[in-house]
Amino acid sequence: xxxxxxxxxxxxxxxxxxxxxxxxxxxxxxxxxxxxxxxxxxxxxxxxxxxxxxxxxxxxxxxxxxxxxxxxxxxxxxxxxxxxxxxxxxxxxxxxxxxxxxxxxxxxxxxxxxxxxxxxxxxxxxxxxxxxxxxxxxxxxxxxxxxxxxxxxxxxxxxxxxxxxxxxxxxxxxxxxxxxxxxxxxxxxxxxxxxxxxxxxxxxxxxxxxxxxxxxxxxxxxxxxxxxxxxxxxxxxxxxxxxxxxxxxxxxxxxxxxxxxxxxxxxxxxxxxxxxxxxxxxxxxxxxxxxxxxxxxxxxxxxxxxxxxxxxxxxxxxxxxxxxxxxxxxxxxxxxxxxxxxxxxxxxxxxxxxxxxxxxxxxxxxxxxxxxxxxxxxxxxxxxxxxxxxxxxxxxxxxxxxxxxxxxxxxxxxxxxxxxxxxxxxxxxxxxxxxxxxx
Amino acid sequence: xxxxxxxxxxxxxxxxxxxxxxxxxxxxxxxxxxxxxxxxxxxxxxxxxxxxxxxxxxxxxxxxxxxxxxxxxxxxxxxxxxxxxxxxxxxxxxxxxxxxxxxxxxxxxxxxxxxxxxxxxxxxxxxxxxxxxxxxxxxxxxxxxxxxxxxxxxxxxxxxxxxxxxxxxxxxxxxxxxxxxxxxxxxxxxxxxxxxxxxxxxxxxxxxxxxxxxxxxxxxxxxxxxxxxxxxxxxxxxxxxxxxxxxxxxxxxxxxxxxxxxxxxxxxxxxxxxxxxxxxxxxxxxxxxxxxxxxxxxxxxxxxxxxxxxxxxxxxxxx
Numbered sequence: 001x002x003x004x005x006x007x008x009x010x011x012x013x014x015x016x017x018x019x020x021x022x023x024x025x026x027x028x029x030x031x032x033x034x035x036x037x038x039x040x041x042x043x044x045x046x047x048x049x050x051x052x053x054x055x056x057x058x059x060x061x062x063x064x065x066x067x068x069x070x071x072x073x074x075x076x077x078x079x080x081x082x083x084x085x086x087x088x089x090x091x092x093x094x095x096x097x098x099x100x101x102x103x104x105x106x107x108x109x110x111x112x113x114x115x116x117x118x119x120x121x122x123x124x125x126x127x128x129x130x131x132x133x134x135x136x137x138x139x140x141x142x143x144x145x146x147x148x149x150x151x152x153x154x155x156x157x158x159x160x161x162x163x164x165x166x167x168x169x170x171x172x173x174x175x176x177x178x179x180x181x182x183x184x185x186x187x188x189x190x191x192x193x194x195x196x197x198x199x200x201x202x203x204x205x206x207x208x209x210x211x212x213x214x215x216x217x218x219x220x221x222x223x224x225x226x227x228x229x230x231x232x233x234x235x236x237x238x239x240x241x242x243x244x245x246x247x248x249x250x251x252x253x254x255x256x257x258x259x260x261x262x263x264x265x266x267x268x269x270x271x272x273x274x275x276x277x278x279x280x281x282x283x284x285x286x287x288x289x290x291x292x293x294x295x296x297x298x299x300x301x302x303x304x305x306x307x308x309x310x311x312x313x314x315x316x317x318x319x320x321x322x323x324x325x326x327x328x329x330x331x332x333x334x335x336x337x338x339x340x341x342x343x344x345x346x347x348x349x350x351x352x353x354x355x356x357x358x359x360x361x362x363x364x365x366x367x368x369x370x371x372x373x374x375x376x377x378x379x380x381x382x383x384x385x386x387x388x389x390x391x392x393x394x395x396x397x398x399x400x401x402x403x404x405x406x407x408x409x410x411x412x413x414x415x416x417x418x419x420x421x422x423x424x425x426x427x428x429x430x431x432x433x434x435x436x437x438x439x
Numbered sequence: 440x441x442x443x444x445x446x447x448x449x450x451x452x453x454x455x456x457x458x459x460x461x462x463x464x465x466x467x468x469x470x471x472x473x474x475x476x477x478x479x480x481x482x483x484x485x486x487x488x489x490x491x492x493x494x495x496x497x498x499x500x501x502x503x504x505x506x507x508x509x510x511x512x513x514x515x516x517x518x519x520x521x522x523x524x525x526x527x528x529x530x531x532x533x534x535x536x537x538x539x540x541x542x543x544x545x546x547x548x549x550x551x552x553x554x555x556x557x558x559x560x561x562x563x564x565x566x567x568x569x570x571x572x573x574x575x576x577x578x579x580x581x582x583x584x585x586x587x588x589x590x591x592x593x594x595x596x597x598x599x600x601x602x603x604x605x606x607x608x609x610x611x612x613x614x615x616x617x618x619x620x621x622x623x624x625x626x627x628x629x630x631x632x633x634x635x636x637x638x639x640x641x642x643x644x645x646x647x648x649x650x651x652x653x654x655x656x657x658x659x660x661x662x663x664x665x666x667x668x669x670x671x672x673x674x675x676x677x678x679x680x681x682x683x684x685x686x687x688x689x690x691x692x693x694x695x696x697x698x699x700x701x702x703x704x705x706x707x708x709x710x711x712x713x714x715x716x717x718x719x720x721x722x723x724x725x726x727x728x729x730x731x732x733x734x735x736x737x738x739x740x741x742x743x744x745x746x747x748x749x750x751x752x753x754x755x756x757x758x
């Protein structure tokens with residue numbers, strides 16, 4: 001019933017009327033301070049007396065001051081200096097119709113006289129344990145202000161919000177810091193020459209042209225295979241498949257294909273393309289492996305893009321007498337091309353970054369390729385092994401000694417930059433094409 | 440037949456053959472083969488899943504049904520596949536490595552991922568939301584080998600500085616990197632499942648006087664429980680299957696790790712590091728494919744469970 005430890009309103013409101021209770025003072029109104037009393041009883045009596053005077057002066061029963069403070073102190077000299085934290089806080093509220101209350105914020109006394117009576121009773125029954133230095137606050141409860149329950153919930157909400165924000169920030173900070181650090185370390189080596197020169201002197205000098213062009217061909221060939229199959233599979237799942245058991249199995253297969261670890265894809269590539277299909281470790285085998293890996297995501301994104309085309313478009317087309325295929329070709333695909341393209345482009349960055357699937361299916365540690373001329377743009381045949389950027393980074397880190405730091409950092413930064421550039425292109429494309437949407 | 444108004448107009452005049460007309464004729468003629476092709480491609484996902492299992496299993500089969508003692512395979516710590524005298528294939532230490540790294544990374548990733556998902560979905564809007572989503576996309580886009588590089592050159596030295604460990608590449612390092620790698624999955628799936636909770640739930644809670652935290656805690660979490668669980672499972676799947684980052688960051692010791700600062704080795708890293716040296720067709724080579732079968736089975740189970748859990752919510756929610 002007794003509320004303690006509240007925020008002290010005296011600090012925000014200097015107009016609190018203070019009643020100082022000092023046992024060493026002999027009588028009423030002594031000392032430097034205006035309202036000084038020898039005991040709590042006399043202070044309380046003074047409060048109710050002043051209240052009656054105020055009521056007689058103007059007949060409106062507003063209840064006097066908003067906040068009264070009873071400060072218990074040892075010596076009168078201390079009265080000016082400290083303002084103690086209130087030990088007890090009581091409330092009264094003259095707007096209430098009820099007759100009773102216990103002085104808490106939730107159930108305040110109805111007016112000042114009953115507040116004084118309540119406090120006197122509490123004091124006389126010995127339930128106020130007061131030491132010198134403590135104080136009691138009696139406030140008029142403000143209407144339309146939050147109660148302690150609401151304040152507590154507000155605080156909880158604020159804490160939750162800040163915790164969640166901190167969690168999100170703990171993702172932002174490392175990303176920014178890492179990208180900045182890598183770029184800073186790679187800065188000396190980043191130049192046009194770094195991109196266009198081949199690795200030299202056992203990969204400890206030169207640039208990254210050979211792996212860069214290798215990655216380009218790996219991505220190109222794998223997407224040439226995966227994109228048509230994936231898009232058509234997406235078309236099947238969204239336009240043709242009915243909701244029956246084998247559609248559910250196909251969906252399950254797509255989900256699981258997306259979840260197969262990349263190293264298992266590598267094993268599959270070795271078993272299927274390198275050995276069974278007799279491709280050997282080659283550009284073709286590595287591209288096929290990457291294609292299988294990127295396929296499920298292309299299927300899913302195509303399907304989502306197709307599902308975003310309103311059903312009414314199709315219905316309108318069917319009503320004109322068009323067949324399902326004519327509808328897909330003339331209405332559904334043109335209207336969903338943005339989503340499909342975005343999905344495919346995002347797979348460019350995924351395929352460019354993967355290392356494990358090409359590790360045993362066609363990636364080479366080092367190959368000597370042509371430095372100049374048109375041959376340098378087509379250095380690898382379909383049945384040759386290739387260098388790849390991701391593989392090159394792995395090689396530089398683990399297989400080669402005495403590589404200058406900047407070259408390793410530079411390779412990593414180029415790889416990240418490539419991937420992020422492709423991704424931001426996809427995002428820009430998505431935003432641009434979405435803004436041209438007709439529905 | 441043609442939807443191009445110019446082509447239609449030309450039909451009324453002299454019969455002119457327009458390019459778009461030919462294109463449409465060709466398109467219509469292709470209907471039957473295209474429908475067949477679409478059906479075949481539609482089935483390709485099943486085909487590839489079966490093919491992956493079949494080809495990995497085919498390489499593993501002679502070992503799996505031959506000399507490999509499965510009990511010893513799963514319960515022995517002794518991984519000496521190269522031994523000429525008596526090769527021993529026990530993957531317990533590798534399983535422990537995968538388990539340790541996965542569990543520790545999830546300890547970091549799950550609270551942060553779900554917290555970020557809640558923040559993005561419920562507590563912020565507009566530009567903050569877009570920025571956070573871009574950061575999540577950047578996290579998801581960084582290739583795994585680059586993550587491994589970051590683990591070695593950034594996280595490793597930090598660990599040595601703060602904990603005084605002898606080497607920076609260990610379970611803790613790999614866990615931090617894996618956590619950062621699997622957070623995007625958890626955030627995006629978690630956010631989707633929060634978004635899938637109907638707004639009427641939120642409105643009902645707010646009209647009863649709930650604060651935003653109470654809406655999240657008492658309404659959204661129970662309503663999106665399955666989706667959030669699926670998010671965690673997909674994160675686990677990602678962590679188990681990750682190869683290059685853990686290959687570079689775990690420290691590569693075939694030992695059961697006893698503390699976060701011990702080095703370890705995972706199933707995936709073992710395949711990646713040893714397949715190149717294993718002689719094709721021999722025991723070592725085949726046992727790596729057996730590990731591949733184990734990995735395939737584990738991730739299949741995890742993804743299947745996640746999928747079933749997600750389907751569970753769709754069944755429950757009717758609005």
